[in-house]
Amino acid sequence: MAPRGSRSRPVKRRPEAPDLPTDLEAAPGAVEGGELWDCVDAGAEVHVPDRVADLRIQESRWVGGSLAGVRFTGLECRDVEFVHCDLSGARLEEALLTRVVFTDCRLTGTAFDGAQLTDVRIADSTADLAGFRMAKARFLLVENTSLHGADFYDFDGEHCAMLGCDLAEASFDTARLREVDLHGSTLDDVRGALSLRGARISPDQIVPLATVLLDALAIQVTDQP
Numbered sequence: 001m002a003p004r005g006s007r008s009r010p011v012k013r014r015p016e017a018p019d020l021p022t023d024l025e026a027a028p029g030a031v032e033g034g035e036l037w038d039c040v041d042a043g044a045e046v047h048v049p050d051r052v053a054d055l056r057i058q059e060s061r062w063v064g065g066s067l068a069g070v071r072f073t074g075l076e077c078r079d080v081e082f083v084h085c086d087l088s089g090a091r092l093e094e095a096l097l098t099r100v101v102f103t104d105c106r107l108t109g110t111a112f113d114g115a116q117l118t119d120v121r122i123a124d125s126t127a128d129l130a131g132f133r134m135a136k137a138r139f140l141l142v143e144n145t146s147l148h149g150a151d152f153y154d155f156d157g158e159h160c161a162m163l164g165c166d167l168a169e170a171s172f173d174t175a176r177l178r179e180v181d182l183h184g185s186t187l188d189d190v191r192g193a194l195s196l197r198g199a200r201i202s203p204d205q206i207v208p209l210a211t212v213l214l215d216a217l218a219i220q221v222t223d224q225p
Contacts, residue, residue, distance in 0.1 A: 015121050017099065018079040033051075037057040038058050044065065046065060048067055052073070056076045083104060089110065093114050101121045112135050117137040122145050124144050131151045134156075155172070171192055177197070182200065183202045
């Protein structure tokens, strides 16, 4: 018999899912700054102004929301699902997102700069040119999503995964990555490739990543003189 207390705890490998109640109430017809949305079900009919300050959303679901170009300041989301929402060009700088899921959303050009992302999942979405500059992420999982040209400058990520994503021309300059998986993702012309130190990849990614690493190290492949 193993000594009492010797069993190791299961290793956490994926983000925790949002904890949503069974019954949700209808969301307000319009978003106003300084509000707390608690246990609400929002739809496409909700009016969102161009600027929203200090909105807090918890244990809620938003389906089909039209949030393109909206500037959020002081946004806090905990245990929230966004489904089929258009957040293209939205600005979520310095947002606090905990146990948040984006499914089949438009995130093209969305700015998460300076945000804190904890247990966040982005799946089956489009996030080309999205910005994660100086964001901090713990257990961020991005799956089957296009991140072409995304900006991860000075990004601090731990226990993150970008699986089956298009990361071509994405920038990882001065990023700090720990325990990061990139399996199945396109890595052509990635910038800041040296910041990918310690990342895990699959065998079919060796050649494209080797090419950008050689370029980053200014190594020239020439014929012998």
